[in-house]
Amino acid sequence: MAIAVSGCVGLLVLGVSWLVVAVLLLLWLASLLLHYQAEPKLEPPASSDTISRENLTKLMEHSSLPLLVADGDRVVEVNILARELLGDHLVGQDIRIALRHPDAIALIEGTKEQATVRGLIRRRDIWQINRQRVNGSLTVLELVNRTPEADIGRAHTDFVANASHELRTPLASIIGYAETLSEDGVPEEKRARFLDTITREARRMSALVEDLMSLSRVEAEKHDQPRAPINLSEIVERGARDGAGPQRSGRLDLHIAPHIEALGDSQQIEQLLRNLVDNALKYGDSEQPVTVSLTRGQRDMAMLTVKDRGPGIPAEHIPHLTRRFYRTDPGRSRASGGTGLGLAIVKHVIERHCGHMEIRSEVGVGTEVLIKLPTAASNG
Template sequence: MKKVFSTFSPSGWQSVSRLGIALIVALLIGLMAGRVALALAITFGIYSLVQLWNVLRLEFWLRHRRVESPPDISGVWGEVVTIISRIYRRKQYHRARVTGLLREFRRLTTALPEGAVLLGPEHEILWFNRLAGEWLRLRRKRDVGIRIENLVRHPAFVEYLKTGYPTEGALVQDLESDRWLAFNIVRTGTAERQLLMVRDVSEEQQLQSMRKDFVANASHELRSPLTVISGYLDALADDDNLDPTWNTPVLEMRRQAERMRTIIKDLLELSKLESGEHTQGEHPVDMAGMLALLRKEVMALDQHPRDVRLLLESDVLLKGVESELHSVASNLISNAVKYTPPEGEIELRWWVDEAGAHLSVRDTGVGIAEEHIPRLTERFYRVDPGRARSMGGSGLGLAIVKHALQRHDATLQVQSKEGVGSTFTCHFPRSRIIPRSAGALATA
């Protein structure tokens, strides 16, 4: 009680003083008239009517404060009016500030070169900017509050919205406008709000398509003249009347022609993988048997590491395209052989765990510096260009591995240290694992 009285404002003490004086005057009048109770009752009644009148004036002002001025009341009620007016002015200030920020945000999002859609916890549309409305054909009065997967029904987009994979976003072609749209979700760590960014990547897709077509066409056109050149070089090499001084140049030309044939073959295979073209269906593939054959091929080479171990910890089959999985394994093993010295070793491992199926190729070769690892799967990227060319590599092997793995919902993990060696691991999802008994029934 003491704390309450110590926090009274001057107007509060003024009201208490007035009430006290009124009660003292009423008590004196009651004593003189001999009716103390009546005098006190009349005083309390008048005081209550005054307070009720002040409450009614305050209530009226609160309901009409936009058009009515604050009532002129003294005492505690005047202090209440002052406090409410101060809170109302602060509220108006913050509302004006938030409104200004919202208008600025809308102006900025309108100027964005990308579309933006704000989604709720159930992927319902809360807001979108002009470009998103134009590209996705959204209308505010019609589509706000509707789940976006009910409006954008492309399977790749729906899968990305549901799982978040692939992590680089979903790429969708709008058949009506022939526009390519890339979708990326900006996640804030909570499921309450998500920002969906939409980009028009039609030009990039067209350029990429032109590049792929050019590479594929050029590779096809180069095969015939290269075959002719290789044929004449083989004939020259077998000609006993050839001047001995030409033996070394002809041998080098044959080596370079073979390297060109390898590059063209890899370019055609990479173009096929990038185009999404499936030349054959998916079937159970015996990865353990494939690795055993590839090891035999390595051991049959004139030069190979002294120790090539094969660790088969599972006999399960893998659902996929056999030629593409063979390309993955052979490219990884070929790289390990090229960059491992004769006294080194290579380990091929195939195993299964709760995460899925895994294929790893570990070597004790020259290793790779950490800054090169993120770019290893780029076309023609070479850690040591001089060494790679001398070994006859095309620079496309890991790019082929990357795209082939993507077509099998798999990922590539690279661990390496200079001077120690490298480990390339392919991770396949459990959905592609087939028990050997079930695989035998499927192929029968």
């Protein structure tokens, strides 16, 4: 009896266990069903072309590059930079008519994703056009201006070529006269003249090398604004007198306001004055003074002027005077020992000191260089 009762209890317990498992299984399945029914039904997505068009429209206006979107052959979207570059009536045009360049059209009609196009807007400009297909028939064209990079490359090439030419000219004279002196039978008076020429050309080459090194240093430091306090009044007077030298100091007419303080590089400011005063004395009227003045202007700016009373400079030359090796009269400049780099150095010094330069000249009257430099008060 006891054994029978025990067996029935075991069967009962086993049955209850299976029943519990079944109930739990049903509850789990019911919870999954309720969860599925409670989830919001997702709407079918809009067409991929519509989504892309909306996203592109929002992003395009914030781009720093000109962008165009074409649907097939027709322009459907352009940002403000593309409108400024190519015109206001691009939307609806055939993309080939909008770009109007054989290389750009070849990119659109071909399989490449990138092309370099020369003369897209102006004769010497260079643009890189990147093409990216989006969805369906939509294509995005991105225009990247590579002209500044090419200009820098050309400027570097021109600079090296000009520097090489400027160095080669005095070097050729030195070698030629030295070889002549090494020959027998050269009269004494010619020997003295040849030695003078060699000395003059060697000094000219030395001055050119020194100016090239100065220009290189100034350009390397152009993003490093000077923070050292300097007495601008003392430095301007010292630089002007050094630029004139003892033989020409009598032609200087100085008007220097005292105690003007600034934050700057004293050596570079002195060099700036030496270059300006030397130019004014070389190319101004030898019988007239060169005026150097320093005053305190508006908004705590120091006003520095260097003025000669010479033949003046024609207006067409003035925008180019700060270019390297630019000369209004190459023969006269070389004869006077000019390197063609003085005003280029001045320009870079002024830019490093966050200043401004203006050159005013009138033919038959003279030339004035006006420089504005921030004082210590304006930096404080």
